[in-house]
Amino acid sequence: MSRPTALSVRGVSKRFGLNEVLRDVDLDLEVGEIGCLRAMSGAGKTTLLRIIAGLERPDTGTISGARPGDTAMLFQEDRLCEALTAVENVAFVHPDRRISRSAIRRDLAEILPDHGLDRPVRQLSGGMRRRVSLACAMHYPGHLLLLDEPFTGLDPGTKEVVARYLRERSRGRTVLAASHGEQDAELLGARTLRLSAGDGWEPRGPEEAEKT
């Protein structure tokens, strides 16, 4: 028996001036499912995520299942408090104000080296900052997680570690991730959702995505 639908996108279109970015996009994710949006650069992945998050208005179409206050988002650019450490950044967004710093350290230590935990994040490398941003998104409350390019700046080995962290931390939540990488859907255990020009998003299995 299939699980209930968590997110439903129907007939979403969006243009910026003459640039038609999304045309009649349909997409469904079940509760607890991970979907991976695959498309060329500029095809509208970020625009679609922003529309789902309520940050951009579609020209046509409807979204159900993305409620304000119940949706966490990893933005394409890192949005961190630069003077705070990695641990402090996560504590800042964590819903449990009493969470101990040591609990956050243990969590972050799964994806960051020790020397990255207690320095202001402005001193960290791009890939380390990305991991801090991802941890913040994973700890932000919300049944729906929207992740725009979660693996930016990560080497293949680190990507695997981060994908495992992401799968474990998102358990039970519904995730929609936009990604460029060939293997990313597989790493995430995700269903591939692929844009074919003009037709909207087509759900496809990971094995089909391999061939593209």
Ligand SMILES: Nc1ncnc2c1ncn2[C@@H]1O[C@H](COP(=O)(O)OP(=O)(O)OP(=O)(O)O)[C@@H](O)[C@H]1O
């Ligand atoms: N606010 C905006 N005003 C005008 N054009 C925009 C705006 N936001 C996005 N676009 C255009 O919409 C198109 C899709 O952009 P979008 O960032 O959604 O693509 P993407 O698939 O996420 O790309 P990438 O993989 O490179 O991040 C691009 O041509 C972009 O220039």
